[in-house]
Amino acid sequence: MNAIKKLPPPTNHLIASELPIYIEKQLKSHSRYILCYKHLLNQHRNTFVKRDTLIDTEQRVALILTAMEKGFRIEFHTLMNLKRSYESTLFNLREEMQGKLGSAIRVNSNRDLGNLLFNNLGLSPLRRTPTGNSSASIDVLERLRDSYSDVYPFLKSVIEFKNAQSLIKSVKTISKKLDLQDRIHPEFNHSTCPTGRIYSYIQNLPKEVRKVLIPDEEGNAFIELDWSQQELRILAALSQEPVFLDCLDRNEDLHKRVISEMFHKPIFEVKDEERKIGKTINYALIYGQEAPGLSWKLNIPLKKAQELIDQYFLSLLMIRKFKDESRERFLSEGYSETAFGRKTQLDLIGSKRARELRRGFNHIFQGTGADILRMTLVRLNEALVGQMAKLKFCAHDAIYIEAKEELSEEIGELAKSIMEIEFKGVRLPVTVKIHNNLSMGD
DNA sequence: CCAACTGGCGCC
DNA sequence: AAATGGCGCCAGTTGG
Numbered sequence: 231m232n233a234i235k236k237l238p239p240p241t242n243h244l245i246a247s248e249l250p251i252y253i254e255k256q257l258k259s260h261s262r263y264i265l266c267y268k269h270l271l272n273q274h275r276n277t278f279v280k281r282d283t284l285i286d287t288e289q290r291v292a293l294i295l296t297a298m299e300k301g302f303r304i305e306f307h308t309l310m311n312l313k314r315s316y317e318s319t320l321f322n323l324r325e326e327m328q329g330k331l332g333s334a335i336r337v338n339s340n341r342d343l344g345n346l347l348f349n350n351l352g353l354s355p356l357r358r359t360p361t362g363n364s365s366a367s368i369d370v371l372e373r374l375r376d377s378y379s380d381v382y383p384f385l386k387s388v389i390e391f392k393n394a395q396s397l398i399k400s401v402k403t404i405s406k407k408l409d410l411q412d413r414i415h416p417e418f419n420h421s422t423c424p425t426g427r428i429y430s431y432i433q434n435l436p437k438e439v440r441k442v443l444i445p446d447e448e449g450n451a452f453i454e455l456d457w458s459q460q461e462l463r464i465l466a467a468l469s470q471e472p473v474f475l476d477c478l479d480r481n482e483d484l485h486k487r488v489i490s491e492m493f494h495k496p497i498f499e500v501k502d503e504e505r506k507i508g509k510t511i512n513y514a515l516i517y518g519q520e521a522p523g524l525s526w527k528l529n530i531p532l533k534k535a536q537e538l539i540d541q542y543f544l545s546l547l548m549i550r551k552f553k554d555e556s557r558e559r560f561l562s563e564g565y566s567e568t569a570f571g572r573k574t575q576l577d578l579i580g581s582k583r584a585r586e587l588r589r590g591f592n593h594i595f596q597g598t599g600a601d602i603l604r605m606t607l608v609r610l611n612e613a614l615v616g617q618m619a620k621l622k623f624c625a626h627d628a629i630y631i632e633a634k635e636e637l638s639e640e641i642g643e644l645a646k647s648i649m650e651i652e653f654k655g656v657r658l659p660v661t662v663k664i665h666n667n668l669s670m671g672d
Numbered sequence: 673c674c675a676a677c678t679g680g681c682g683c684c
Numbered sequence: 685a686a687a688t689g690g691c692g693c694c695a696g697t698t699g700g
Contacts (some may be wrong), residue, residue, distance in 0.1 A: 338695060340679060359679060360685060367680055369686095396681055399694055422691080427684085429691045434683035461684095517688035526686065584687075592689035596684090600690095626684045626690090 290608045291420065295428070298621055301415035302432075302443040302668065304408065309401060309442045316398040323391040330384035337391050340366045347374065351382070357526075368392055373529075400439040403431065414443065416623065424574040425593050426600035432668075433625045440669035451635040452622065453642045454663045455649055459484060460602070460627045461516050461595040467654035468569065468594065469552035473545070478656060485509040491545040492538075511542055515549070516595050518588030556591055566590035568597035569654070570605075599627060602658070606649055613648050617641060623668070630668070638664050 328334055336342045344366040347353050355364035356373055368389060375385040407414050416430040423429060432443075445452060457463075462484055466474035477487040482497060485508035490497040492508075500508075507528060514524050525535035543550040560566055560576055566589075567573045574593050576586045603624060610629065611621055619633035619641045629649070633641045642662040649660045 336696095339697090341696075357686060361678075362685095363679085365679080365686085392681085396694085400682075403693065419691080425690065427690060431692050432683095434681085434692060436682060439682095514688065517690095519688040522687045524688090527688085581685095585685090588687090589689065596689060599684095628684085 288604075290611070291428075291604050294607050294611050294621060295418040295420060298623060299415050299418065301409075301413045302622075303446050304404065304412055304414055304442050305444050305667075306412050309404060312439065312442065313398065313401045313405075316394050316401065319394045320391065320398065323387050323394060327384050327387040327391060330387060335388075337388055338395070343388070353378070397436055397439060400435050404435070404439065404442065407431075423600075425597040426568070426572045426604065427596060427626060428600070428603070428624060430623075430625075432623065437669045441667040443668035444666070445632050449635055450632050451638045452665045452668060453619075453631040453633060453638050453645065454628060454665055455631070455642070455645050456628045456661045456663070457599075457602075457649065457658050458661055460599050460658060462512055463656050463658055464569070464595050464598050464653065465516060465549070465552075467656035468598075469549045470655075471546050471548035471552070474549075475656070485512055488512060488542070488546070492541045507538070511538060514539075515542070515553075516592060518591045553591065556594065557587060560587060560590045566593040566597075568594060568601050570598065570601040572597050572601055602651070602653070603627070603629070606651075609648055610645055613644060614641075617644075635664075 327337070335346060341363070344355075344364045347366060348355050348364045353374060356370050357365040359365050371385060371389050371392075374382070375389060378385065404414055409415065414432070416432045418428050418430045420428040432440075462474075463478065465471075466478060473487065473491050474484065477484055483505065485505045486497050486500040488508040488511065489495075489500045489504045510527055511524070513519075514527070519527075521532055521536040521539055524530075524539065525532045528535065528538075543553075556566070561578065564578065565573045565575045574590070574597070576590045577583075578586055603626065606629065607621065607624060610631075614620065614631070617633075618637055619631050621629070622632045623630040629645070631641060631645060642664065646660045646662050649658070651658055
């Protein structure tokens with residue numbers, strides 16, 4: 231086994247504990263973000279940021295986030311209508327479940343649910359939670375429903391109930407966060423995630439509920455700018471895998487192309503069913519997923535899953551090489567680094583080793599994506615000076631701008647041209663959509 | 673009664 | 685060990 235050394239932070243990098251000193255000087259009036267950086271001190275995972283990156287980008291990002299925390303106006307009566315409609319759905323489903331089951335059940339408690347399914351009804355557990363209990367989460371319930379729909383029709387209602395319940399939870403979350411003017415504020419956290427991602431609870435509002443978030447003024451619209459398949463393109467660029475590069479050059483579908491390569495058939499013969507498999511494997515790679523995970527995800531035998539993975543690496547040799555070399559680097563250097571120098575220390579000693587190696591591999595893509603987002607926020611912010619438009623929100627691979635509706639096409643094109651950078655020879659294309667609320671068009 | 677934890681779910 | 689990375693939030697549960 232390789233000797234694992236614990237190395238000091240690389241030169242030209244600040245250790246997290248130095249951050250507050252720099253930030254405090256620059257950002258006297260934005261105490262919240264100084265605080266955020268201070269939280270880094272208590273982090274168990276060390277993160278390092280390049281000195282110039284910090285000064286050029288991080289503090290500007292902090293200012294931009296502060297501005298975006300002005301937040302959203304919400305349509306209060308729409309929120310209440312949603313709430314009422316979910317409540318009545320829940321009421322009906324509760325009746326339905328009890329009818330089918332013959333007794334009441336507390337669906338909220340997965341423990342009760344698990345007892346019912348795996349003790350009282352004697353079904354065999356499909357999966358366990360980390361503490362060893364039988365999992366009764368939605369995806370398990372769906373598998374059970376598919377197998378036992380005739381015997382246990384209440385399973386269908388339970389799933390619908392859970393779905394409706396998660397929606398009503400989101401409504402509650404919003405209601406709790408409203409200020410006196412019925413505005414909701416993102417509260418971006420940009421310092422806790424080791425990969426550099428910026429987080430806000432608004433990002434994980436269900437899309438259906440996000441539509442209550444509307445522009446500040448009548449006649450304004452949201453411009454949504456999305457990088458398409460950002461992480462996969464980063465993978466293509468960093469690995470220089472010829473199949474990926476060729477595919478992107480020709481503007482072909484990446485997931486279909488993977489299947490086409492793996493099974494040696496022309497791309498136009500790849501069916502949508504197979505494309506799904508290609509997509510699952512592509513993302514599995516980025517997450518460091520292995521055969522057991524893939525077999526659960528695709529609902530196929532373990533052996534089949536392993537064969538798929540083997541075939542994937544056999545067809546995409548440069549990706550395999552990139553993965554192997556990354557692993558070697560993690561082991562010799564002790565940390566994982568993004569394309570722009572954001573590093574995260576890996577804990578490679580002990581039981582977490584395998585997990586840390588997966589995290590390290592994922593850090594490359596997730597972190598590089600996060601770097602790109604941060605730099606782009608800064609560039610966009612500058613480009614929008616003097617325009618009738620403002621940065622509104624961001625979510626990992628998407629940026630939202632609010633602008634006058636008549637100007638939104640034009641501003642959208644401007645923003646798109648700024649976001650569509652070329653990254654190591656790979657273009658990162660952006661899709662533009664205009665919305666009247668935060669989730670859906672029109 | 674509160675705080676911390678667990679399991680689950682939402683988004684990317 | 686969900687043998688898929690990241691986070692935030694909720695309800696339920698447990699311990700003080």
